[in-house]
Amino acid sequence: METSPNLQRRSEKSHRAILAAAMELCVEVGYGKVTVEAIAARAGVSKKTIYRWWPAKGAVVLEAMVEMVGEVTQFPDTGDIVTDLRNQMTAVVDYFMTGPRATVYTGIIAETQHDEALARDLLEQLLGPRIEAARERLRLAREQGQLAPDADLDMAVDLLYGPIYYRLLLHLGAYSHKQIGALIDLVIGSLGPTRRAEPPPSR
Template identity: 60%
Template sequence: MITSPSSVRRSERSRRATLDAALELCTEKGYGRVTVEAIAARAGVSKKTIYRWWPSKGAVMLEAFAEAFVGATPFVDTGDIAADLRTHINAAVRVVSTPPYGPAYAGILSEMHHDDDLARAVLEQLVGPRVEAAVGRLRRAQEQGQVPAGADLPLAVEMLYGPVYYRHVLRRPAQDEATVAALVSHVLRSLVTGDDAAPAGTRDDAPAQG
């Protein structure tokens, strides 16, 4: 089972060098051609040191990606849930669609289908906490009356992230800001039910048609 590396026993300088080396090599060679030996040589650490801190290449890549992704995609709260979701999703799109993080995450998503330990680590260290944070932001919007009380918040998160992953995994062009705005608007409208519902395209936050 993949566990989080110990931050007590390892040198931060060596950790950073290892993560940076993994990302650089992934961009240069492609995820599948990167080896732990190559990461160790580029980082100036021993292969034994890497295996003492991480159980696999995938675990190294996951820590490198997750650290960057979480830092670049905070769930801000300006009081405007639509604006905040646009900010968040646009940042997520930028991270997963540009080197070095995009190639690394594409490799991780592919490898996790053949590595149960890595799959669990992705869910525990990245996906689970990000979904929880997204649901928490939507819940605050719900408390502020911006999201209906009966809305299915976990489903809303899947609707927001699903198109991002779809394009990333199938290597389709990433969403631009207008597409993200349309996505956020559509998801928020879909959460409105009953007497509060308005026909699509009639609400103030509907994207302009060009």
């Protein structure tokens, strides 16, 4: 005995129109200038319909973004950790951090700074899975001896992605493919099975 057989009666047409309108507007006028009213107008939808299904603008755009991501950010496993990282990170930078999509992405991240719920969603739906995938790929590499057995995988992820986001969000210019390569070499090198001399023990 279902209590709510058709609770989910949302119109698929409206749903898609809203996501499409949101993404279009973000690209056209920039995330910051997009308003719920404009999305509704563009989608030919009432504001009420948007607020029925999403709590705020950020959530709409996030869903539109998540939908778009698709498999762009997968690690197509070649067996070599450096190659795989290079492929994936290059794709991420090209897709999310360059061109019109960049401002959409940074706009959402900006919004998460004063919207906890959105921060949670961003982490769960977009970031988390990819961080987890990266860690997984690194773990595999470690098992295969491509990394030192005691390599700190969490820090490895931070070292790989941190600089990229840092430069993006602080307006220091996005990384080029070449710089990404150098970054990966450096990070993987320092975690590699043949270790550098221990640094002087520091308190």
